[in-house]
Amino acid sequence: MSDFQESFDALCAAVPRLRDILIEIGFEKWSRAHCPARRYHYMTSNSAESMNALSNHARKIPITQLIEFFVQSVQKWFYDRRKEGIQGEHFLTPWAQKKIRGKVEGSRSWVVAGISQDSFDVDDGGKRGLVDFSNGTCTCRVWQVSGLPCGHVIAVSRFLGEPDCAHYAMPFYSNEVYKSTYVEHINPVPDKSEWEVPDGLVNLQPPVITKRQAGRPKENKRILSQGEDPTPVYCGRCKTYGHSRASCLAPPKTKTSSRTVPRPEPSTAQVEAGQFQDYVLQHTWPSYNLGDD
Structure with a gap:
């Protein structure tokens, strides 16, 4: 329990708000040391991953x-x-024997003091463990959670002069349970020739197995987290969503200046010969008002 407390304090020191959240949830819901039920070791998906690795070439x-x-x-x-x-x-499986041998070597220097016929106090060099054989418990909770005797139980077994501590392990680690x-x-x-094939079945073609091309895949889209909305694609040309500027089919807009003076259409009016000079002076370009510039 002290190991759990040290790990919990170190984690909460790194993230201060995490302490209140974890306490509100409850230790028994996320900590294996506080779980009231007995469950086998860790809850992982290693078995499924092992099957995936085994069938990698047969998928x-x-x-x-x-x-x-x-x-x-x-x-x-x-x-x-x-x-x-x-x-x-x-009595135990080879796997359980190996686990216990590792704990035997680590608990040889621990000091045991008897309290009663079934209770013992074990000093492991900094942390103490109280073993109660009548209830099958140890204050470190390793014995209750894992089902294998912890170092404190092994030290008490050595203190009592027992040649082996395998009988302190839970029955599901026994070799008899393993065989059953x-x-x-x-x-x-059976061979394919002995199969009973019903009528009306459709023959399916085998899947096409393609070899993966070398290099990085062209598309490597990130999987969105739960509750995360995708970022919409915006086009800077037509100012709409749904596509990018590179794939936009709208024609580009041309910029026109508001100060551009349109060129006048050529005049086709008929002028008398005596009035030609006055007409030219009246319709020449400098006579137009081009602004204040």
């Missing part, structure tokens, strides 16, 4: 062949683990 084959691949894999796993359980002579888990036989799928 694009037809579905019937993919199912046969999984059946053969599970059949091999059950056989190997069933054989391993039969050959095991210890894989006692069922996975039978292989």
